[in-house]
Every structure is written in C-alpha cells, then in structure tokens.
Amino acid sequence: xVKIEDLKRINLLRNFPDHLFEIIAKEAQLSIFGAxxxxxxxxxxxxxxxxxxxxxxxxxxxxxxKIDIILDNIxxxxxxxxxxxxxxxxxxxxxxxxxxxEVITLSGERMQQLFKExxxxxxxxxxxxxxxxxxxxxxxxxxIMKTLNENPELKxxxxxxxxxxxxx
Amino acid sequence: MIGHxxxxxxxxxxxxxxxxxxxxxxxxxxxxxxxxxxxDEEGILFRQNQEQILVYxxxxxxxxxxxxxxxxxxLTLDEVLPGRTFGVSALxxxxxSTFTAVCxxxxEIITLSGEKMLELFxxxxxxxxxxxxxxxxxxxxxxKMHTRQFLHSLASHPEVI
Numbered sequence: 001x002v003k004i005e006d007l008k009r010i011n012l013l014r015n016f017p018d019h020l021f022e023i024i025a026k027e028a029q030l031s032i033f034g035a036x037x038x039x040x041x042x043x044x045x046x047x048x049x050x051x052x053x054x055x056x057x058x059x060x061x062x063x064x065x066k067i068d069i070i071l072d073n074i075x076x077x078x079x080x081x082x083x084x085x086x087x088x089x090x091x092x093x094x095x096x097x098x099x100x101x102e103v104i105t106l107s108g109e110r111m112q113q114l115f116k117e118x119x120x121x122x123x124x125x126x127x128x129x130x131x132x133x134x135x136x137x138x139x140x141x142x143x144i145m146k147t148l149n150e151n152p153e154l155k156x157x158x159x160x161x162x163x164x165x166x167x168x
Numbered sequence: 169m170i171g172h173x174x175x176x177x178x179x180x181x182x183x184x185x186x187x188x189x190x191x192x193x194x195x196x197x198x199x200x201x202x203x204x205x206x207x208d209e210e211g212i213l214f215r216q217n218q219e220q221i222l223v224y225x226x227x228x229x230x231x232x233x234x235x236x237x238x239x240x241x242x243l244t245l246d247e248v249l250p251g252r253t254f255g256v257s258a259l260x261x262x263x264x265s266t267f268t269a270v271c272x273x274x275x276e277i278i279t280l281s282g283e284k285m286l287e288l289f290x291x292x293x294x295x296x297x298x299x300x301x302x303x304x305x306x307x308x309x310x311x312k313m314h315t316r317q318f319l320h321s322l323a324s325h326p327e328v329i
Contacts, residue, residue, distance in 0.1 A: 061315070063323055071315060086304065092312075119293035126300035127289075131260050133307035138266050140314060145235055145243065167233070167246055167254045168186050168306050 002028040002104050010051045010104070012079045012128035020121055027110055033101045039081075040095035046083040047108045052076050055101030060094045073098070082129045084108025085115075176202040176278050184225045184278065186253040186302065194295050201284040206276055213269040213277070214255065220265040222279045224255045229275030233267040247272075256303060258282025 004021045007013055007028070013021070030053070033039065039057065040046060050057075052074055059072040059080065071093065074080050083089040085108060115122035176199045181187050187195065204227065207213065214220045216236055224231075231248040245267060248254055254269060259282055289296025 061319055063319060069319065082304075083308070086301070086308075115297070119297050123289060123293040123296040123300060126297055126304055127260065130300050130303045130307065133304060133311060134257065134260060136311065137307060140311075141235075141245075141266060149241060149243075167248055167252050168256060168303060 001026060002030045006030065006053055006104060007051075009053060009077055010079060011077045012051070012125075012132055014128075016124050016128075017120075020124055023114070023118065023121060024106070027114070028104045028106050031103050031105055033097045033103060035097055035099050037097045037101075038094060039097065039103070040091045040093065042091055042094055044091055046081050046089055046091050048081055049079065049084045049106040049108055049111065050081045050095070051079040051104040051106075053102040053104060055103075056098040057095050057101060057103075058098050060096065061092070062094075068094075079132070081108075082132070085111050085125060085129065087112070175199060176204045180204065180227060180278065181225075183227060183251055184253060185251050186225065186299070190295070190298075194292065197288055197292070198280070198285075201288065202278050202280050204276060205279055206274065207271045209271055209273050211271040211275070213271065214265050216265055216268045218265055220255055220258050221282055222255055223253065223258050223282055223285060224269065225253045225278040225280070226250050227276040227278060229277075230272045231275060231277075232270050232272050234270060235267050255282075259285055259299075259303070261286060 002025050004018075004025050007016075007021050007024055013024070016024075028051075033055075039048075039050060042062070054076050056076075057074040057080065058070050059074065060068045060070050063069045072080075074095070080095055083091075084106075111125070115125070178192065178195050178199060181195050181199055181202070187198065190198075202225075207229075213224060213231065214222070216234075226248050228250050231254070232244050233246040233248060233254065234242050234244050236242050246254075248269075255265070257265060261282070289299070
C-alpha cells in the first residue's frame, strides 16, 4: 500500500480519476533500493512496473563486453518496465540504480489481471503508456532530423525513415 | 481545400488497418462521429508545431508527412497510403503536431475529432483499452527497432563513442 499523494507525483498517472488512484495504491509497494541495485536484468522476464519517486535509474545496453551504452537516465516522476503491463517479455536492457532510489512497484501479473476486471483502469494505464512512448519517439525523431539536417548524406543510408512518424 | 463532408459507413471504416477487428457496434459509434472528406492535391491537412485536433484515416489518395528543420529545409519522412491512420497525437489529448501533412494527389480521408474519440473511449473503456494497446504495441516495436539500429551503428563506428 502506498500513499495517493506519492502516486500523484508520477507523470504517467497524471489526470487519473481519484478512484483509480485508490485501486493502484492498494496494489502498489514502496521500496528503497541501494545504489547499483539491478532492477531489470538482460534476458530476465520483465514482471514489475516501476515508478520512480526519488533517485536516478540508468537504462543500459551492452555494446561490447567492455562498453555499456546508457540509453536513458530515469528521473523522479518517470516510470519504466511498461512491458510488464502488456505481456510477459524478456528484457534486452539493464535498469540499475545510480544512487539510492525510492520506487513504487506494481506486479505486472496482478495489473494484467486487474485490467481484465476493470477496463477503465486498463484504458487509463495504456493511455499513459502511449503518451510516454510518443514523447520518447518525438524526442528521437527531433534528434535524428537535426542530425540529418547537419549531415544530409546520411539520409541515403536510412531505408526506413518512415518509422519515425506515428502512422499506424 | 476541403470538399464535402458526410458520415462514414461501416464498409469504409473496415478498410482502415487501425480499426480492424473492432466489433460492429463500435464501428457504428465511430462512424457516427467520423466524417468522410475530400481534399485537393496540395491540400495541407495540418502543419508542424500547430494545433492538431483531428485524427486522419486515408481511404484513397496519397499524403506526405514532411518536417522542416530549424534552417528551413523540408524532408519527407513518410508517404501515407490508403488504409493507414495518422495524426494519432489527437487521440492522446496532445495537440501539437510533429509533422506537416500534405495531400500529393486528390484524397478521400476519414477525419475524427480527437476530443470525440476520447469521449467515446471514456464511455466504452474496453474499446479505448484495446485501441490504446494497439498504439502501444506499434510504438514499442518501433522504439526497440530504433535502439537496435542505433547500437548497430555505434558498434560499426566505435570512433564516435
């Protein structure tokens, strides 16, 4: 059980109706993890959805055995592990605490069960996840367009530029 | 330039990939708030960074999605063909457009008010959930693909690290 005030600090839950906060609050756990704790590991199932209250979490991928690339630095108010809300999938990245972190967790399995019983909760959660993906995709599109503008010759090497758009 | 507007029949909605497999009563509800409109060649549907309040589903014709850089250069990012949906930002209550959409030939397009679609979802959460799940599935697979390509590029050009 967590406080509704803590849930209201999470971007993905912005504009949720109050009665849904009550449902989530009952299901959620508040945990504190030390620096260097690995929350998501490569080739392990993503079974928990994480919402960061305090601290910073790095999302990394191994490029070579000697080099890790940080794909994202998750700050307080942000969330990760959204795959847990959809269906069991295996991680191809590492999520690791960069400092002591206060995190709200939700069991993916339990949330998927709740989605079957409560379509309102399912809709608002998925709308939040879609908005989060859209913001990330927009940021990436802007970065790629800036790079292409500065290096137009690179466009010839890209054969799927259309995937930057949100056409479905 | 906008031509005539009319409500949309189920058989036309069924041509849209995003609406595939929706139950008939849901398609009827969507048909009641949708409009079928015709646009001339070079008609601008929406502009980059401007308010975007409609979702567009292409029935016939062809639309380009262009973006303009800070230096004013235009780049075509996508060529939208019949059956595809664009302008989905309006479905998420986020109204700023990332691209400019322009008809490159005369087009027949279903337009839906994002606000009315959100109202429909709030009255039928099951449909809202299943359509949002579709959106998330597509976005997620594209993000994964971008990341894979990005890492592949870095691995091929380690000098940029």
